[in-house]
Amino acid sequence: MRRTRKTALAIAVGAFCALAQAEPASQERIPLTLKSTSDQAEASGFIEGQSLSGTTRNWYARERAARGPLWKYRKSDGSRHDSHSRDNWLQGSILNYSSGFTQGTVGFAAEVAAYNAIALERGRAAIAGPNNRTLTHSDGEALDQWSKAGLANIKARISNTTLTAGRQAIDTPMLAAIGNRALPSSFQGFSLHSAEFDNLSFDLGSFDRVSPRTEQSLSKFRSEYGAAGAETDRASTAGVSYQPFRSLSTSLFAAKVDDFWNQYYFGANHVLGDSATLSLSTGLNYYKTVDEGRKKLGEIDNDTFSLSVALTHQAHTLSAAWQQVNGNEYFDYLHETNGIYLANSLMSDFNGPNEKSLQLSYVLNMAPYGVPGLKFNLYNARGWGIDGTHYRGTAYDVRGMDGETHYEWGIGTSYAVQSGALKDTSVRATYTAHRASKAQADGSLNEFRVVTTIPFNIL
Structure with a gap:
């Protein structure tokens, strides 16, 4: 892997040398001033x-196991059978009503969203449920359709500060709604967003339940990779986002997940140059996780980071991302959230104990060639050095991992309609292949996915 590291370093050094001759993005410092508008x-x-x-x-x-069977399904007679395949096909719809804010010093508003999903594929053997793709009964029989209140909250606002209470969607490095299924997740609790300054904002939130992507009821929080029976009653987060320069944005967040962990995050993104000639985007994401309270997931001491660089010249973007886990357990996050702002979180999260990974990717934007809205992308990511032999807890199944490796590659295309009655409709198709050594947990499989999303406005 020394050659791989040298290659990544050479890409970064070459980028900076090229940009020395390029028109730089504005490095103007942004003064910390109150907003002039409310x-x-x-x-x-x-x-x-x-x-x-x-x-x-x-x-x-559509998923297919490349080696041994990865899924099971239950026949109507109750017998369980292995399966090399899994197919899920759904139609998910959201109807969202948002009021305006009342006038006055303190404004009030409300938001309600009805979620509905229809199972278009209902065969037990096909969907191989239960899973978080198609809602099924405990015996694997699919529900033909189901509905719930995905959002239901009230808001109070003073100036540029808004307090939201109820079921809601948020986006922070530790607690973020995840929308990679037919319907997204949401959270029950309260949040406060304050943006009184032009380039500085604050976020605060505390939640006691999650509304999962493929469930009708609310659930307690649990971790994505930890013991299945461990649950927590509350997850809270606080953070600040600051843009000191036109080209640099930063964020600092902390989260307390009762009896699981305390987690701290720092992120920074910098853009240098002009993509019309050549630009360099750099992203850093760092998480520190330590056990908390009753330690339901055992002792945790984990440092994980990713560093990415992306060169863009007109229609072309070439990226490299390095990610590293320093800890004898998985880098973990809450289930039914997108609280993992790491560059190599793909089909696999590349987050095994002590894992190192490198991703190379390429994106082609067809807008400069006369087809705005059409993009193509491909990537290859490799992870190695996965070692859980030094883990002494019981919450993570990692002690059998000794030098495990895996790799993943994917190709995709997306198109967003630019005008007309179907404006902003998007279609995305991807094909992903993942190959793993014997004890790496993600398995060896191929997945083909097609997602079409159509927005609409009634009022």
Whole structure:
């Protein structure tokens, strides 16, 4: 892997040398000043500012095990059988009503969203449930359709600061709604977002339940990789986002997941140059995780980071990302969240104990060639050095991992309609292959996925 590291370093050094001759992005420092406008001062009223909109998504995924069977299904007689395949096909629809804010010093608003999913593929052997793709009964029989209130909250706003209470979607490095299925997840609790400054904002939130992507009821939080029976009653987060320069944005967050862990995050993104000639984007993501309270997941001491660089010249973007886990357990995050802002979180998260990984990717944007909205991408990622032999806890099944390796490659295309009645409709198709050594947990499989999302507005 020394050659791989040298290659990544050479890419970065070469990029900086090339950019020395390029037109740099603005390095102007942004002064820390209060906003001259107030969102609440511009409130139009509860009814006057209301909207009714939504999306409908056709979600199809076909998976095939490349080696031994990876899934099981239950026949109507109760017998269980191994399966080398899994097919899930659903239509997920969201109808979202948002009121405007009432006028005055303190404004109030409400938001409600109805979620509905229809199972287009219902065969027990095909869907191989239960899983987090198609909602099934405990015996694996699919529900033909199901509905729930995905969002239901009230908001109070003063100036540019908004308090939201109820079921909601948020986006932070530790707690973030995940939308890679027919329907997204959401969280029950409260959050506060304050953006009183032009380039500085604060976020605060505390949640006691999650509404999973493929469930009708609320659930307690559990971890993505830890013991299945371990649950927590509350997850809280606080953070600040700051843009000191036009070209640099940073964020610092902390999260407390009761009796699981305390987690700390730092992220920075920098853009140098002009993509019309040549630009370099650099991204750093760092997480520190330590055990907390009753230590339901045992002792945790984990440092994980990713560093990515991306060169863009007009239609072409070439990227390299290095990711490293320093800890004898998985880098873990909460299930039904997207709380993993790491560059190599792909089909696999490349987050095994002590794992190192490198990803190379290429994106072609067809807009400069006269087809705006059309993109192609491909990538290859490799992980190695997975070692859980020094783990002494019981919450993570890693002690059988000794020098495990895996790799993943994918190719995809997406198109977003630019105008007309179907404007902003998107279609994305991807093919991904993952190959793993014997004890690496993700297995060897291929997946073909097609997702079509159509937005609509009623009010």
